[in-house]
Amino acid sequence: MRWSGMQRGDNRFFKRKKVTVVGSGNVGATAAFLAAQKELADIVLLDVVEGVPQGKALDMFEASPIQDFNTNLHGTNDYADTAGSDLVIITAGIARKPGMSRDDLLSTNVKIVADVTQNIVRHSPDCILLVVTNPLDAMVYTASRVSGFPRSRVIGMAGVLDSARMRSFIADALDVSIGDVSAFVLGGHGDAMVPLARYSTVGGIPITELMSADQVTAIAERTAQGGAEIVKLLKTGSAFYAPAAAVVEMAEAILKDQNRIFPCAVLLEGEYGVNGYFLGVPCKLGGGGMEGVMELDLSAEESAALMRSLDGVKTLVSEVDAMGFF
Numbered sequence: 001m002r003w004s005g006m007q008r009g010d011n012r013f014f015k016r017k018k019v020t021v022v023g024s025g026n027v028g029a030t031a032a033f034l035a036a037q038k039e040l041a042d043i044v045l046l047d048v049v050e051g052v053p054q055g056k057a058l059d060m061f062e063a064s065p066i067q068d069f070n071t072n073l074h075g076t077n078d079y080a081d082t083a084g085s086d087l088v089i090i091t092a093g094i095a096r097k098p099g100m101s102r103d104d105l106l107s108t109n110v111k112i113v114a115d116v117t118q119n120i121v122r123h124s125p126d127c128i129l130l131v132v133t134n135p136l137d138a139m140v141y142t143a144s145r146v147s148g149f150p151r152s153r154v155i156g157m158a159g160v161l162d163s164a165r166m167r168s169f170i171a172d173a174l175d176v177s178i179g180d181v182s183a184f185v186l187g188g189h190g191d192a193m194v195p196l197a198r199y200s201t202v203g204g205i206p207i208t209e210l211m212s213a214d215q216v217t218a219i220a221e222r223t224a225q226g227g228a229e230i231v232k233l234l235k236t237g238s239a240f241y242a243p244a245a246a247v248v249e250m251a252e253a254i255l256k257d258q259n260r261i262f263p264c265a266v267l268l269e270g271e272y273g274v275n276g277y278f279l280g281v282p283c284k285l286g287g288g289g290m291e292g293v294m295e296l297d298l299s300a301e302e303s304a305a306l307m308r309s310l311d312g313v314k315t316l317v318s319e320v321d322a323m324g325f326f
């Protein structure tokens, strides 16, 4: 039997999107697999370690007949294979071990993220960057400075994960469907993140009306320590299922032009009285990337908490600046 007509790669009316995931460790590989199962795009998985992205991509592809998805997956160590990516998820870097804070990862991961960004931008100058590597607020700043991309195309993943954690804890405490729970966590992706109780609802009702103040405080504290809770249990690394699901949800919103409202780490240009720093705030994700920041009227207490979180981000950014990369 022979086919006549178009070959793969020929001009065609509709093309699949291309997503590159840099770092094929726990978060990267899980994100690639989730995105593949959702058929969001063809996927390139890249890592510095030879064989690992190739092996994982092939293994995932071999799951496609069973999981019933049509996605091409390609593992590589060569940035040339990432050329023309529409969206790139950066997960490369080291993860936390017990006793380490996210900030302890700074000096190693700045070098990695700067190098990755440079290579990605060379081959995909029009892509949208979603940054996952920790310490998140400093890494998304690094990717922004190295790429020179507008703020619509450099977005950090933190708030979607932190809010998902908070939603899980609320649903568990009130024994209600996770689908009816929404939650909002603002600020940096550190211990000073700001879980906003009055914007966290069950069936539209603020949790402050459904729980005692002590319960709300306990959930907010558990959310802020959500990453450390998993690190302590795993002992050899940090969370990856929920982080991967979070970044894939952001990627989906962009690739399908969904105009979803998510808390993301974005470059503020005067919003919330902040200029020039990445901070977790509600924004719209759609086909244009980060399409706009939603400015909430925060109470004095919430505002003060956001500014405390900003102080942590500023410290990290000044450490990055002192390393002299830009």
Ligand SMILES: NC(=O)c1ccc[n+]([C@@H]2O[C@H](COP(=O)([O-])OP(=O)(O)OC[C@H]3O[C@@H](n4cnc5c(N)ncnc54)[C@H](O)[C@@H]3O)[C@@H](O)[C@H]2O)c1
Binding pocket: 022, 023, 024, 025, 026, 027, 028, 046, 047, 048, 049, 091, 092, 093, 094, 095, 096, 105, 109, 112, 115, 116, 131, 132, 133, 134, 135, 136, 157, 158, 161, 189, 237, 238, 239, 240, 243
């Ligand atoms: N933003 C968040 O909410 C969030 C959540 C979870 C994890 N993280 C962070 O994501 C990062 C990855 O976590 P993980 O659990 O997947 O770690 P991991 O160790 O399992 O995977 C990291 C991968 O990056 C690769 N890598 C290292 N240097 C590279 C380079 N220069 N180019 C390409 N690949 C390179 C490693 O070989 C490894 O495969 C960590 O920094 C972690 O702290 C962030």
